[in-house]
Structure formats: structure tokens, C-alpha cells
Amino acid sequence: MAIVKVTRNSQITIPKEVREKVGIKEGDRVDVTVEGDKVVIRKIEMEEITDFLPRDFEETMNKMRKDSRDRLRELGVIP
Template sequence: MELVSGKVTSKGQITIPKELREKLGLSEGDQLKFLIEDDEVRIEPVKKKLLSQAIGRITSKEEINLEKMREIAHEEASKHTLSEGLEHE
């Protein structure tokens, strides 16, 4: 077990040393979970799940139209991209 230390800022943010970020494959925006037991805290990265991994867990009484879901997602992404573009002008 390695001992690696970090620093807590006045805003409660934690600095994770570069060697630890690299070892865990962490990058900006990744989420962490804090597991607390007694007076100890364990920090673990939240595993990213692909939609393809989650599909088997989705249940519905109605048939799920994946093509319609893709179409809606594409429309929403287009709206978001357009609104982002207008904000930058």
C-alpha cells in the first residue's frame, strides 16, 4: 500500500497528486465516490458506463424504439450545439 498525500483547499476541494491521477486513469471532469467507514474514507473513481452496457437493465412495459431514441438524442444535441454557437457570437 502506497502513501500519497493531497491538500484540501479553503473551498473543500482536494488536490489529487498527478501520479495518483495517472495510476487511476483520472482526468478532468471524472467523478469520485467517497466511502466512509468508522473514521476512514476510501475514494474510488466512478466507473463510466456505456449505454450499450445499460441497455440490458432497462425494462419497460412498452416496446422501446431505439431509432426514435437516437433521433431525439440527435435533435437535442443539435439544439445544444446551435445554442452554444449563438452564445459565442
């Protein structure tokens, strides 16, 4: 067990031995969840990160393409 101090900005430092044990490096993402009275920090892999795109991404892209084509037609750039 490692005991760490919470800073004024509510930050903690994950001790080196813990980071090395689970392979957490600078720039990695971690998932922070609450299980009962415990805070669980889990390293996540890039494949698990999906929340940076909107759920309706494909629909949004199609709308953007149509809007772009319409605007280019209005400007006379495309027929």
C-alpha cells in the same frame, strides 16, 4: 501515500501519480465514501452512473406524453 492539503473551500487535489495510477482524467466521476475513519475515493465508470434519472422515469415520461397529447388536443393541433 500522498499527503494533500484541504483548501478553505474543503477541496483537495488528487496528486498526479495517484490519478495516473487509477486512470482518473479531467471530467471523470469519483465516488467518495467513508469507511470507518477513512475517506475512500474511487473512480466510477459511466455505466455505474444512474442517479441522474428519477426512479419513476418511465412513469414520468408516460405522464408527460399524455399531458402533451391532451394539451395539443386542447389547442386543436391534433384530433
